[in-house]
Amino acid sequence: MVDTFASYNAKLTKLQRELDGSALKAAIDKIGIAAKGDALNALKSDIQDTSMSNWRRGRPIKMAARYDFKSDHEIEVHPTKPSGGPWKVLESGRRAGTSKKGRRYGASRGKNTWSDALAIMERETPARVDKHIVKAAIRKSGV
Amino acid sequence: MANKITVLIDVVTDKASTSLRNFKTDLANTEGSFGKLKVAGAGAMDFMRVHAAEFAVGAGAALVGFAAKAVTEFQGLALEAGKFKDATGLAIEDASRWIDVGGGLGIGADTIEKAIIRMNIAIGQGRLKEFEADIIRAKDGTVDASATFENLIVKIGAIEDPTKRAAAAQEAFGRGFKDIAELMELDAADLRAALEGVSDAKIIDEGELGKAREFREKMGELKDKAEDLALTLGETLLPVVVDVADVAIDLGEALGGVAEVAGQWLGDDSFLGKAFGHGDKDLIAAGLSAKELKEQLIELSTWSDTTGASLAASTFEARAAGDAMVSAEDRARGYGAAVNELGEEVVDTTREFKAMKSGVDELNSALKKRDAFDAWIAAQDELKVAAEEAWAAAQSGAEDSAEKQATYNEKVRASIEATLDYIGTLGDIPASQTTRVEALIDAGKLVEAEALLQELVRQREARVRVRVITPGGGGFFDSGGHIPAGQSGIVAEKRPEFVNGVLVAGPANVTGGAQTASILNGAGNGVADAIGPSIVFAPQISAMDASSFSPAFIQRLMNEFERTMQRTGRIWQRQG
Numbered sequence: 001m002v003d004t005f006a007s008y009n010a011k012l013t014k015l016q017r018e019l020d021g022s023a024l025k026a027a028i029d030k031i032g033i034a035a036k037g038d039a040l041n042a043l044k045s046d047i048q049d050t051s052m053s054n055w056r057r058g059r060p061i062k063m064a065a066r067y068d069f070k071s072d073h074e075i076e077v078h079p080t081k082p083s084g085g086p087w088k089v090l091e092s093g094r095r096a097g098t099s100k101k102g103r104r105y106g107a108s109r110g111k112n113t114w115s116d117a118l119a120i121m122e123r124e125t126p127a128r129v130d131k132h133i134v135k136a137a138i139r140k141s142g143v
Numbered sequence: 144m145a146n147k148i149t150v151l152i153d154v155v156t157d158k159a160s161t162s163l164r165n166f167k168t169d170l171a172n173t174e175g176s177f178g179k180l181k182v183a184g185a186g187a188m189d190f191m192r193v194h195a196a197e198f199a200v201g202a203g204a205a206l207v208g209f210a211a212k213a214v215t216e217f218q219g220l221a222l223e224a225g226k227f228k229d230a231t232g233l234a235i236e237d238a239s240r241w242i243d244v245g246g247g248l249g250i251g252a253d254t255i256e257k258a259i260i261r262m263n264i265a266i267g268q269g270r271l272k273e274f275e276a277d278i279i280r281a282k283d284g285t286v287d288a289s290a291t292f293e294n295l296i297v298k299i300g301a302i303e304d305p306t307k308r309a310a311a312a313q314e315a316f317g318r319g320f321k322d323i324a325e326l327m328e329l330d331a332a333d334l335r336a337a338l339e340g341v342s343d344a345k346i347i348d349e350g351e352l353g354k355a356r357e358f359r360e361k362m363g364e365l366k367d368k369a370e371d372l373a374l375t376l377g378e379t380l381l382p383v384v385v386d387v388a389d390v391a392i393d394l395g396e397a398l399g400g401v402a403e404v405a406g407q408w409l410g411d412d413s414f415l416g417k418a419f420g421h422g423d424k425d426l427i428a429a430g431l432s433a434k435e436l437k438e439q440l441i442e443l444s445t446w447s448d449t450t451g452a453s454l455a456a457s458t459f460e461a462r463a464a465g466d467a468m469v470s471a472e473d474r475a476r477g478y479g480a481a482v483n484e485l486g487e488e489v490v491d492t493t494r495e496f497k498a499m500k501s502g503v504d505e506l507n508s509a510l511k512k513r514d515a516f517d518a519w520i521a522a523q524d525e526l527k528v529a530a531e532e533a534w535a536a537a538q539s540g541a542e543d544s545a546e547k548q549a550t551y552n553e554k555v556r557a558s559i560e561a562t563l564d565y566i567g568t569l570g571d572i573p574a575s576q577t578t579r580v581e582a583l584i585d586a587g588k589l590v591e592a593e594a595l596l597q598e599l600v601r602q603r604e605a606r607v608r609v610r611v612i613t614p615g616g617g618g619f620f621d622s623g624g625h626i627p628a629g630q631s632g633i634v635a636e637k638r639p640e641f642v643n644g645v646l647v648a649g650p651a652n653v654t655g656g657a658q659t660a661s662i663l664n665g666a667g668n669g670v671a672d673a674i675g676p677s678i679v680f681a682p683q684i685s686a687m688d689a690s691s692f693s694p695a696f697i698q699r700l701m702n703e704f705e706r707t708m709q710r711t712g713r714i715w716q717r718q719g
Binding site for chain 2: 035067
């Protein structure tokens with residue numbers, strides 16, 4: 001179909017809408033979900049599963065990441081609250097000590113797990129932005 | 144690692160998305176028809192570069208569409224000014240100025256037009272006596288509507304008392320005066336400046352109005368021409384459609400041919416070659432039709448080019464022609480797609496034929512083996528008959544005994560050759576070896592030939608199984624035994640044997656070779672008389688030697704073949 005300037009501008013306006021507000025937020029959701037997957041992949045790479053069975057007796061800590069919107073174009077990816085401690089230990093290690101409940105624990109060396117996750121996110125996110133936001137917006141707007 | 148385990152992904156300000164951010168920002172900061180395109184072209188060049196392919200189509204289309212849009216806008220403005228002029232009596236130039244000034248304030252041309260009409264009516268009815276000084280008249284007394292409207296707007300707009308101003312405005316411009324209230328907000332200088340500030344491009348003169356109206360008429364004519372063109376195209380394209388249908392029919396027939404071939408192939412092996420040839424012809428027919436269709440499409444394309452060139456002589460007509468050509472191109476593409484589809488069908492059919500040919504070749508190969516096998520069976524049957532006749536003639540001392548023995552010898556030879564042929568189809572027996580076997584046969588060294596043949600067969604592990612061929616089915620009686628009634632047997636195949644009764648045909652009792660030798664060694668002439676007929680046959684032992692290779696050899700082949708058939712269910716399976 002041949003475009004007039006008016007119709008083409010309408011497409012550009014639609015493109016602008018796709019790159020803003022709720023449309024952009026919906027697209028960023030997909031990037032956030034993928035980033036969570038990156039964190040779990042880094043975790044599986046280091047500890048082979050997604051729980052820390054010896055962290056707490058009888059109730060293994062389920063390791064996971066989540067993301068929150070800081071604005072309509074920003075998300076913050078971080079460990080879920082229960083798994084924050086284990087993530088830190090996996091990242092940086094810890095010295096031997098005694099827990100609040102008097103349970104002794106040994107020292108461990110950090111595996112840089114979160115850093116690995118960040119590396120994956122840094123590597124993968126540009127392509128995801130391109131796919132879920134840029135290309136999707138262009139496709140939807142018909143530009 | 145950061146103190147806090149977290150990462151912020153910002154799709155707009157991240158370095159990964161800088162171009163997106165720039166584009167988005169620039170896009171948001173620009174307005175107007177051309178501004179956004181300018182952004183797309185300059186403000187976010189890197190974004191555009193990355194997504195050049197996505198933008199290329201749209202931007203190109205926009206540029207093409209712009210010319211048409213500009214023409215349409217000009218026409219719209221000119222015709223609107225003309226309508227304004229006709230309704231109000233203003234000069235076309237004045238009408239253009241009022242339209243533009245009103246447009247700048249968000250007041251539609253229709254609104255100003257109605258206000259001026261009501262003003263003219265009010266003046267005509269003498270209801271604007273108090274503004275008589277502001278009514279501009281020509282020498283002939285006619286009212287200069289534009290100048291008067293300008294004066295009254297300023298005059299009434301300047302009345303400070305809102306009540307009086309509203310009453311005066313309603314009197315002069317009707318109840319809709321409030322719609323031109325913004326005009327009345329202007330003082331005389333501003334209004335004059337606005338009217339004089341209208342660009343020349345937006346001021347339509349009589350000549351331009353005439354062109355616009357002519358354009359409208361021509362557009363009407365073009366619409367008719369476009370319809371004619373569509374009909375003409377339809378007429379031209381119709382044969383193409385018919386040809387496409389013909390090709391489809393041809394292809395259908397070709398496929399029918401395939402089905403027929405397949406039917407014959409399955410129904411009677413002997414029709415395979417002919418059937419395949421028939422399929423090839425249909426394929427060629429389909430291919431030729433497709434070629435003809437392609438040529439017609441090329442012809443249509445040439446015709447379209449010529450038509451397009453002639454229509455392009457007129458700017459307006461070119462547009463209509465362009466649309467029509469696009470339509471024709473779309474249709475041609477449609478037919479092209481149909482041709483491609485048919486081509487794919489032909490390719491598929493060809494592939495099917497190739498697959499079928501492969502199957503036919505395979506079957507032919509199997510059938511060759513089968514033919515050799517049948518020939519071998521026939522040779523054995525003939526050998527059996529010849530053996531029976533030769534032995535019967537010899538036993539009875541018939542005059543043609545020697546002739547039948549010669550026939551029997553020929554059949555033995557034929558049997559061996561048939562065996563050689565068959566074995567040759569089962570494996571890669573070197574020609575030198577088969578020649579060697581044949582040479583042995585020619586030299587009368589049948590035992591050696593058989594031994595060599597058996598050796599070759601062992602090496603090739605030929606898997607064959609055939610039915611037992613023995614004269615009369617009674618078997619061989621070197622060890623002695625009983626030949627049942629209705630059957631015949633071979634005796635003295637290795638050495639003389641006593642037979643009580645007829646030598647070949649049963650019922651008969653056979654004294655085995657070893658026992659016979661014992662008897663002969665210890666017996667007198669009386670015994671010799673009793674076994675005389677057997678001794679008479681001693682010279683035939685050489686012939687029996689020739690046949691003796693067959694039963695044991697054949698039996699082994701039969702067993703192998705049977706096992707293979709039971710295991711695979713196939714006529715032939717290559718081993719190793």
